[in-house]
Amino acid sequence: MTLRELDKRIIARLQGDLPLVPEPFAAIAREVGISEEELLTKIRGYLEAGVMRRFSTILRHHRAGYTANAMCCWLVPPERVEEAGRVMATFREASHVYQRPTYPDWPYNLFTMLHGKTKEDLYRAAAEISARTGIGEYRLLFSTEEFKKTSMEYFKQ
Amino acid sequence: MGLEDAAGNLTPLDRELLNLLQSDFPLTGRPFAALGERLGLGEEEVMSRVAALKESGIIRRIGGIFDSGKLGFTSTLVALQVEEGKLREVAAAVSAYAGVTHNYRREHEFNLWFTLVTSSAEERERTLKEIEALPGVRALRNLPALRLFKIGVNFDMWENGEANSDDAP
Structure with missing residues (x-):
């Protein structure tokens, strides 16, 4: 789908809030x-093309008490990435599972974002994932300070 | 699940409204009237309930959720090793880029981690070069996703912004 200037203006606007008027x-x-x-036709077109995943109501993070999170990084032998990644994806504590490149000073190739109520929950989840996958080498990286957390604003003028 | 936890004081009607609002928002000329018809409420009543749900912070916004890749953007995760004494300065400089959506200090030798969304490979390279050259930066590792096994299926209940289901920290 080719996005013209008009589309960019529409998309920039639709990332904001719908006005609360009739x-x-x-x-x-x-x-x-x-x-x-024309606008409604455009919106349906974006949905059909997959440019827009959905038009919906976005709620705030309301899972009360689930405040602990950590990036858990796994050192998985290349031939086991596929299988281990699939198993990790089944854990409800893991919201995101990605394979990423490695470097001599960064050998971890699978990443899971873990969520729980306490740090202990995260240690436990990581240990369970480790037991289920047989991947023993991993690091839990807790965030200790948040400098920025925002949503991307596409085509903002 | 999350909703029920946090919203113990919501009326059943409000919950029903929230479910409808989340599942399929009517793409019609008078969406609040359409929602009202399904709930047996008037248009004004729906609008005032939505206003209250916004006021109480339950609703963040009503709008579009876009696929960054299909919009022509690419995202990556970047790990930095920064001299401890320079970390806050570097973090501030990194956060100043509009394409940086998440930026955290983490307990590791690689102590600053951020996600970067850019509209071209050139912009990404240029930005990473600039950041790598900041005083105090010892190493920069670009870690773009090679493969996704799961992208925040229930991300609304997690901490990430809703537009970040494909570029999580």
Whole structure:
């Protein structure tokens, strides 16, 4: 899908909040200078093309008490990456599982983001993943300070 | 699950509204009226309940969630080894880039970790070169995802911003 200037303006606007008025799409359409019907057609097109994953209501993080998180990095033999990655993905404590490149001073190739109520939960989850996969070499990297956490703003003028 | 935990004081109607709002927001001229029809509420009532849910912080926003790759953006995770005395300065310089969405100190020799979203490979390379040249940076390791096994299926309940399901820290 080729994104023209108009699309970029629409997408930039749709990353913001829908105005809380009876006809919110008409309001956004006016802002970007098209008709409501054109805007709704555009939105359906973005959804069909997969450019937009969904148009929805985004809630705040509300899983009360689940405040501990860590990046857990695993040293997995290349021939076992596929299988180990699949097993790691089944753990509900792991929100993201990725394979990433290695370096002489960074040998860990699989990454899992772990979430729990306490640090102990994370140690336990990592130990369980280790037991299930047979991967014994791993590091839990806790974040000790947050400098930035935001959503990407695409095509922001 | 998360919702119930945190929202013990919500009325059943509010919960029903939240479920509807999350599953399929009507793409029609009067979406709040359409939601009201399904709940047996008037348009104004729906709007005032949505306003209250925003006010109480439960709803972050109503809008589009985009696929960064399909928009032509690429993301990567970067690990930095920074001299302890320079860490805060380097962290501030890194955070100043609009494409840096997450930036954390972590307990490791590689003590600063950030995600970078850029609109081209050239922009990524240029940004990484600039960061690598910052005083106090000893090493920079670019760690783009080679393969995804899972990307935050239930990411709404995790800490990451909703637009970051594909570029998590």
